[in-house]
Amino acid sequence: xxxxxxxxxxxxxxxxxxxxxxxxxxxxxxxxxxxxxxxxxxxxxxxxxxxxxxxxxxxxxxxxxxxxxxxxxxxxxxxxxxxxxxxxxxxxxxxxxxxxxxxxxxxxxxx
Amino acid sequence: xxxxxxxxxxxxxxxxxxxxxxxxxxxxxxxxxxxxxxxxxxxxxxxxxxxxxxxxxxxxxxxxxxxxxxxxxxxxxxxxxxxxxxxxxxxxxxxxxxxxxxxxxxxxxxxxxx
Numbered sequence: 001x002x003x004x005x006x007x008x009x010x011x012x013x014x015x016x017x018x019x020x021x022x023x024x025x026x027x028x029x030x031x032x033x034x035x036x037x038x039x040x041x042x043x044x045x046x047x048x049x050x051x052x053x054x055x056x057x058x059x060x061x062x063x064x065x066x067x068x069x070x071x072x073x074x075x076x077x078x079x080x081x082x083x084x085x086x087x088x089x090x091x092x093x094x095x096x097x098x099x100x101x102x103x104x105x106x107x108x109x110x111x
Numbered sequence: 112x113x114x115x116x117x118x119x120x121x122x123x124x125x126x127x128x129x130x131x132x133x134x135x136x137x138x139x140x141x142x143x144x145x146x147x148x149x150x151x152x153x154x155x156x157x158x159x160x161x162x163x164x165x166x167x168x169x170x171x172x173x174x175x176x177x178x179x180x181x182x183x184x185x186x187x188x189x190x191x192x193x194x195x196x197x198x199x200x201x202x203x204x205x206x207x208x209x210x211x212x213x214x215x216x217x218x219x220x221x222x223x224x225x
Contacts (some may be wrong), residue, residue, distance in 0.1 A: 004154075031211055042115075042200060042215035043155075058212060090154055092213075098143055098162070098204055100213060102154035 001026050004103035006091050012109045013081040021076040021106050023091030029101075031094045032074040036060065036087040037105075043090065049074055081110045113138045117201045117216035124191055124223050132186040132219050134175075134201035142203040144168075144177055144184040145213070149198045158186075158199070191223045 007022045025032065033048035045058030049068040063085060065077040074093075078085060088107050092100040118133040136142065143162045147155040159168030164179035173188045184201060201216040 033212075035213075040217055042217040043213070044215075045212050048212065092155075094211065096211075098211060099157055099160065100211075102147075102156070104154045 003027065004091055004093050004101050006089075006103035006106050008106060009104070010107050012111065013078075014111055015082060017081050018077070018079050019081065021078075021089055021091075021108070023074045023076065023103060024072050025074075025091075025093040025101070026072065027093060027095070027101070028071060029093035029095050030071065031096070031100075032068070033058070033092050033100070034064070034066065034074070034076045035090045035092065037090060038087050046076065046089075078108075081108075083110045086110045113142065113203060113205050113214045115201050115203055115214055115216040117199075117219055119217070119219065120198075121220040121222060124221070126193055126223055126225050127190045128223075130186070130188040130191045130195075130221070132199055132201075132221070134184045134186065134216060136182050136184065136201075136203050138182075138203055138205050138214075140205060141179075142205040144175070145202045145204070146173070146175055146184070146186050147200040147202060147215075149200065149218070151197070155200065191221070193223045193225055196221055196223045 004025045030051045034046040035043040047066040049055045091103045094100040114137045145160045146158040148158045159170040161168040161177035167176045198218045198220045
């Protein structure tokens with residue numbers, strides 16, 4: 001099993017550009033989520049999904065969109081990037097929500 | 112709402128020293144508690160967990176006991192190694208309405224020197 005994979009590993013965007021961060025898992029987990037990690041802030045939940053076709057907002061959803069068309073994939077979209085979205089983004093998945101498995105992260109810089 | 116407070120770092124220890132990283136939480140009801148570890152350049156890995164009061168989670172020589180009376184989940188290890196250098200996050204899950212949102216502390220960076 002590859003576990004949770006994320007692409008790209010690094011990305012630089014200009015303000016106003018859009019992009020999609022990819023996340024995939026091969027463990028047939030129903031629950032998937034996106035977090036951002038900022039210095040001194042720990043990790044904060046952006047969006048989560050409890051199954052295909054079902055998504056909901058977390059603590060810091062503004063500026064981000066998600067969709068879940070398959071169990072395996074949970075992409076995170078930035079429609080118009082802003083410098084405040086410079087962060088490290090982690091995707092996670094779990095079978096019943098408790099033991100969450102994290103991907104290696106995407107380091108995003110918005111200039 | 113839910114919150115997790117853990118001791119600020121960085122913490123620097125000599126190899127074979129005793130480690131304690133304090134963690135306290137605020138939550139209604141009975142959350143599950145976790146310690147995650149993040150090695151440099153990597154994602155988070157679950158280190159240990161406890162799902163009810165007085166449970167002790169343990170893994171790789173690390174231990175933490177769920178203390179409901181003091182709302183604490185302190186991480187301990189009797190003899191740290193250089194390979195334990197990492198950032199440690201305390202976290203809780205309080206499931207409600209089908210969501211399993213992890214609430215994290217801000218992390219404690221541990222450096223172990225030979």
